[in-house]
Amino acid sequence: MYFRSKDAVTNIEVFLDDPDRVPQTRVDILRSAGKALRIVDWQQANASFFNAIKVERNVMFLILTLIILVAAFNIISGMIMMVKDKGRDIAILRTMGATRGMVMRIFLLAGASVGIIGTAIGFGLGVAFAGNIETIRQWLQGLTGTELFAAEIYFLSQLPSVVETSDVVSVVAMSLGLSFLAVLYPAWRAARLDPVEALRYE
Template identity: 40%
Template sequence: MAFPYEVFIGLRYTRAKRRNHFISFISLISMLGVALGVAALIVVLSVMNGFQKELRTRILGVASHIQISGVDGDLPDWSRVALEAGAHKEVLASAPFVQAQSMLSVDQEVRGVMVRGIEPGLEEKVADFAAHMQSGKLDDLKPGGFGIVLGSELARALRVHMGDRVTVIAPQGSVTPAGVVPRLRAFTVVGLFEVGMYEYDSSLALINIGDAQKLYRLGDRVSGVRLKVEDLFQAPRIAREVAGMIHVDAYVSDWTRSHANFFRAVQIEKNMMFIILSLIVAVAAFNIVSTLVMAVTDKQADIAILRTLGARPGSIMAMFVIQGALIGCIGLALGVVGGVGLALNIDVVVPFIERLSGTQFLAKDVYYISELPSELQWGDVWGVTLIAFVLALVATLYPSWRASRVNPAEALRYE
């Protein structure tokens, strides 16, 4: 034989017709259990990756990869700072901004907002507002035109539409003989955006940077400079390197700091889902234990004959380890193929199930992400494959050890 006889007999036991068909049924159930568990784990991890990517894309469409802010809230000579930061080979673009807390007033409605002054031509290079504009465009924010672009939820709360006028109330007051009065300025709504994140859609307003400098009396100064980098996952390292390249006192932060808690929560949720679904795979894998225990009982006479012919206990154990491992590997292969196929085509499968059942899993009026996203990462697939294989292998050890301890004389007494 080309293979050791342990391998040959183990494979033969797996495909042999048994007198007890119930054992074959249990083997099939064990295979399907492993397959379903592995497929579910791959699909859920892919969906979690998809949600993480979708949220990251939406957040970073508004937030900056790296932000350089003035120590006292304003940054003088921002063009020099942008030039020095842009000297880094991994910095793709930079844009100045003015940012301050203010209030918007329309008739009797008043809302606290974050007003951000931007340079439209430069802002489009560091953010994706253009892709999320519902009405109008950023280029409509002309210097001196006092136009404003609102988030969709903010506009809905204020009940304003394109062309309406809103009053921006700056927190810094003007000293007059009558006392300190707030600075007011009327702005015209020239655009609406919706990025799909309530935090921004409900509390962010954009105006031209020149208008913001006039409103907040900054002169030529700005609040900071926003940078876009080539690889957003390298932003922490690039931020440290940029901090050593600029020659002004400033705070340099990256997106992982400004949204650290949020992304940490998403990662913890993914890890917990991995652990919970791994338990499902473990339960399915340990069904192999019952299959092998019944197989050992069914094959006691065969084991005794092999022992009398000179087979060592280790060889008997290897036969049943091979049998159980083969059951686990078949289920694992089916699960990987099914899970990968479903994860890659979830955008087709989910709408089909929704049409078939007449329900929508993620309603548009409740969830901002109304389609189930999926991103298959092969590292997750190999990790799931390794864990499932190890669990299936561990499940074979006890029944195989029991088989190696069978006493030939006792097994053959009633044969």
């Protein structure tokens, strides 16, 4: 007891089976016991730890965004090189009656397919990795002989992993959106190619 209060209760600990029920339980306790008390939940007691996790999560999202941007620039450069290499073929298609819209659609489909396939592979590998992260950690620890996730630092006995549907959807949408945007300029450039200039030195 605090302040030598022998006949008074100064501190009560409440344990819940579901940690997500903390906000509702807080309201219920205040309603039952009155407002003349101070409630500190497990998130407030470990505020610095949760703030560090939040910063780490934001940094990881930023790194992931930069990786996706680099991949988008790779698609742009690859498609531009394809337009240069296929200039003669594009010119032949134009002379055979293909419109600029048809040429643009061809390159849009070619570039978009790269983005879709890459996103699908990344989605599958990412979900599989997240679902088996603890098994992978133990395998790497046994392989390297080093402790990759110190329990005394992170206060956890194993590496937790939860696949958030909203995060997965946002990452997939960002990846697909940037992939489609990345092929717009190369496809437009292919559609604007002059067949006469392309075939002049052939």
